[in-house]
Amino acid sequence: MIVQIRVDDRLVHGQVTLMWGKELNTKGILVANDHAADDSTQAATLKMACPQGLKLLIRNIDDAIKVANDPRGDDMRIFALTDTISDALRLVEGAPGKVGSVNVANVGRFDRSDDSKKVLLTTGVTLNPDEVAAARKLCEHDLPVVHQVGVTDPKTKVSDLLAKL
Template sequence: MACDAVVKDDVRKTTLKLARPAGVKLVIKSVDDSIEALRSGVTDKYRLFIVVESIEDAYRLAKGYSEIEHINIGGTKPREGADVRLSSTVFATDRDVELLHELSDAGIEVEIRQVPRDEKILI
């Protein structure tokens, strides 16, 4: 997980560790530390599934590590200012929408799909 807030929250870290599927390694880092680890090559031997907490974190990660080619926005929490409903599970601010379009314009495939059997919605 790449999330600045979770790194500082022991309760959330413990919850994520308990929810981790058997056989899956969980690493929790800040977004900047995640970018540094990706750039260093230390993660090259692994298949990675990186979870972030927000569209902004996904944007920061993709801008900080140019090898990211695909982003799936599985869901976001409704929150103040997130008045744009991109799907039944994705609520975004106008700024979030700008960031997603910037990523898409840069050649990164940005999709909305909560579970694999759902139809892919491209941004």
């Protein structure tokens, strides 16, 4: 089961592998990202950022959904990473009941859409209108959807942030 999907535009990095992996008690990370799955250079870079002893799978979104739905993973604690809320939504909707929570952490810094259409929700989270719509839809699902950058930072409900728009 995916204990948490973290939406972080950096995907794999030190805080994710060391702090969050320990906090969530996971031995495996699933990167659900179409670009990383198709780009051998990016995949190699992500693998270098992953410490020994931690299993890393890099899959496109459709294959990540298959991994999440595979009954062999029901008893595993998997930490999934996406770089967009839209991809997290696809994963949640494609694997109903297989995701424990979603953490919208660091999003939008590398978004190349029209800057005038972005909405700043809180530090580290900047969303274009499509991502705002995906976040609203994600909050309709029966699972916690929060914003929490670091493991010791307070959790803020994304629905509360969206209500301020």
